[in-house]
Amino acid sequence: MSFPKVLRGKAWKFGVNIDTDQIIPAKYAIYSLDEKELGKHAMEGVPGREGWASQVTPGDILVADSNFGCGSSREIAPVAIRGAGISLVIADSYARIFFRNAINMGYPILQSPQAAEAVAEGDELEVDLEEGIIRNFTKGDEYRCEAFPEFMNELLHMGGLVPWVRKRLEEQRRAAS
Amino acid sequence: MGMTMTEKILARGAGRESVKPGDLVLAKVDFAMGHDLTIPPAGRIMREQMGAEKIWDPDRVAVTQDHFQPAKDAASATLGRLTREFSHEMGIKWYFEVGQGGICHTVLPEHGLVLPGELVVGADSHSCTYGALNNFATGIGSTDLACVLALGELWFRVPETLKFVYHNRLKEWVEAKDLILYVIGQIGVDGARSKAMEHVGEALKHIDMEARLTITNMAIEAGAKNGILEFDEVTKKYLDGRAKRAYTPVTSDPDAVYEKVFEFDVEKVELGVAKPMSPDNYAPLSEVAGTRLDQVFIGSCTNSRITDLRRAAAVLEGRHVAPGLRLIITPSSHQVAIQAEKEGLIGTFLAAGAAWTTATCGACLGGHMGVLGDGEVCLSTTNRNFPGRMGHPKAQVYLSNPAVAAASAVTGVITHPSEVLKHLPAEVA
Numbered sequence: 001m002s003f004p005k006v007l008r009g010k011a012w013k014f015g016v017n018i019d020t021d022q023i024i025p026a027k028y029a030i031y032s033l034d035e036k037e038l039g040k041h042a043m044e045g046v047p048g049r050e051g052w053a054s055q056v057t058p059g060d061i062l063v064a065d066s067n068f069g070c071g072s073s074r075e076i077a078p079v080a081i082r083g084a085g086i087s088l089v090i091a092d093s094y095a096r097i098f099f100r101n102a103i104n105m106g107y108p109i110l111q112s113p114q115a116a117e118a119v120a121e122g123d124e125l126e127v128d129l130e131e132g133i134i135r136n137f138t139k140g141d142e143y144r145c146e147a148f149p150e151f152m153n154e155l156l157h158m159g160g161l162v163p164w165v166r167k168r169l170e171e172q173r174r175a176a177s
Numbered sequence: 178m179g180m181t182m183t184e185k186i187l188a189r190g191a192g193r194e195s196v197k198p199g200d201l202v203l204a205k206v207d208f209a210m211g212h213d214l215t216i217p218p219a220g221r222i223m224r225e226q227m228g229a230e231k232i233w234d235p236d237r238v239a240v241t242q243d244h245f246q247p248a249k250d251a252a253s254a255t256l257g258r259l260t261r262e263f264s265h266e267m268g269i270k271w272y273f274e275v276g277q278g279g280i281c282h283t284v285l286p287e288h289g290l291v292l293p294g295e296l297v298v299g300a301d302s303h304s305c306t307y308g309a310l311n312n313f314a315t316g317i318g319s320t321d322l323a324c325v326l327a328l329g330e331l332w333f334r335v336p337e338t339l340k341f342v343y344h345n346r347l348k349e350w351v352e353a354k355d356l357i358l359y360v361i362g363q364i365g366v367d368g369a370r371s372k373a374m375e376h377v378g379e380a381l382k383h384i385d386m387e388a389r390l391t392i393t394n395m396a397i398e399a400g401a402k403n404g405i406l407e408f409d410e411v412t413k414k415y416l417d418g419r420a421k422r423a424y425t426p427v428t429s430d431p432d433a434v435y436e437k438v439f440e441f442d443v444e445k446v447e448l449g450v451a452k453p454m455s456p457d458n459y460a461p462l463s464e465v466a467g468t469r470l471d472q473v474f475i476g477s478c479t480n481s482r483i484t485d486l487r488r489a490a491a492v493l494e495g496r497h498v499a500p501g502l503r504l505i506i507t508p509s510s511h512q513v514a515i516q517a518e519k520e521g522l523i524g525t526f527l528a529a530g531a532a533w534t535t536a537t538c539g540a541c542l543g544g545h546m547g548v549l550g551d552g553e554v555c556l557s558t559t560n561r562n563f564p565g566r567m568g569h570p571k572a573q574v575y576l577s578n579p580a581v582a583a584a585s586a587v588t589g590v591i592t593h594p595s596e597v598l599k600h601l602p603a604e605v606a
Contacts, residue, residue, distance in 0.1 A: 017366055017455065019563040026542040026566075029214045030245065030252035033221065045565040067367035070400060071563060072542070073302040075218060075318035095400055096371040097302060101318035151201045151332065161320050165227040165327050 019071030039083020069098025092116035106160030179430025215300035233329035239271035279510030279536030282478035289419035343380035353388035362459025370400035476507030480558035492583035499589030
């Protein structure tokens with residue numbers, strides 16, 4: 001999986017402290033190994049967002065306020081959002097395990113308090129991941145994202161923690177033989 | 178420059194002299210945990226995607242069957258089977274079968290598997306619980322767990338530390354649960370986001386290990402990476418005859434740097450609850466007393482160890498659950514259930530009209546055995562009350578300590594326990 005440079009999509013807007021049980025209610029954890037099935041129920045626990053996933057066009061962008069993904073450590077939270085067809089998440093800030101899980105999956109996740117405040121639902125966005133710039137075509141605005149530390153950037157570009165571990169295991173095997 | 182306990186443990190794990198907040202380190206893990214919801218994806222990622230055939234150290238991994246077990250439906254039975262097969266194929270030493278373990282965060286401390294000075298990770302957000310035993314413990318995802326199982330190491334960002342100093346002593350009826358709900362109410366659900374919460378002060382000397390585990394359990398509810406306590410006589414006594422390995426406690430240096438220091442006079446902390454729909458929605462009990470309830474749940478890794486059940490039983494002894502309300506009591510481990518049986522607590526619960534279940538996470542995460550319906554109101558000794566956590570998104574969940582929960586089950590409305598029982602007997606207080 002190669003890391004995309006520019007993503008374009010329509011914004012879906014969510015509020016503060018959206019926790020993992022709202023992102024994907026725990027009862028769907030029985031589908032832990034099925035991203036598509038999880039995707040059908042993404043954000044279903046957010047009051048007023050029942051049936052949300054069926055309205056998503058693949059490539060859409062989810063924009064949320066602060067502490068997005070707080071609560072449980074279940075990796076099915078970012079998996080469900082990806083499974084729903086969301087290409088990228090932008091938030092004012094993230095809960096740490098959600099943030100880790102997304103980076104480990106090689107799933108683009110950006111922190112931009114500016115965008116979180118200014119973007120409205122339905123805005124057409126373009127995100128340049130290399131430059132860390134979010135362009136809002138609907139409003140004619142531009143927002144900056146927080147830069148990733150070097151190691152996280154490396155993980156994202158490799159496609160997440162899986163290829164990183166593969167590489168390390170290969171090094172260990174070579175050293176042993 | 179001095180280091181905090183958290184920094185020292187991460188520095189040792191990373192093989193470095195020192196670390197500072199913001200550093201990204203690759204650190205060796207001393208102990209890892211997964212359960213029936215997180216082992217199946219982690220196992221698959223580790224074997225099929227990462228290409229690892231065995232785990233780094235089968236003696237340093239624990240697996241519990243707790244979230245949806247005993248299986249609540251066919252799909253969760255499959256997750257249970259995958260968890261069981263992976264554990265056996267990998268030779269995991271600390272595998273806890275249904276009916277023999279219970280909730281991971283009670284099982285690991287009671288078996289002496291998570292020890293002072295260690296770096297512990299668990300594929301469950303409440304893994305921060307173990308920090309009461311003077312270790313660095315944090316929740317991770319399934320890909321993280323796959324990495325740890327394959328390599329025995331993981332990347333960490335060294336957190337800033339917030340220090341919480343507790344003065345004086347808690348008043349009668351006020352428990353560690355009330356204290357941590359109060360603290361989270363003060364700082365908010367993101368008040369410690371990605372940071373370490375270091376809890377110190379004389380008040381903790383009078384708080385036993387089980388109650389300390391309640392404090393660190395809820396670090397995640399303030400968004401923290403970990404919660405950690407100092408090593409003292411209480412820690413040592415708890416671990417004597419229990420610890421499965423030799424251990425080396427850590428202390429924070431006198432010149433350690435804290436991002437912020439909070440001071441609390443705990444004598445001023447009132448008996449309280451977290452109101453719907455967030456754990457930081459703290460209110461003194463007086464504000465919500467009289468709220469009508471459909472269900473009371475005493476359970477979870479937060480408040481269903483033996484000392485919790487003793488307090489609940491003292492309140493319920495010789496009394497009965499109010500008409501129209503159901504009380505569900507779920508011990509947090511099999512050992513807790515055995516002890517409760519020995520002490521006659523189960524008889525008290527059954528006579529009071531409570532539903533007594535096997536040890537499982539159960540209703541806490543809306544899994545099974547006590548899921549809430551549309552518009553229902555529940556008082557629960559658990560940790561989290563975000564919308565939908567225990568079932569229907571429009572169910573209302575209040576969080577409290579076990580004595581308040583038991584008293585409220587008797588009256589049918591949120592009630593101060595002193596209205597049901599004048600004083601808690603000294604031996605369970």
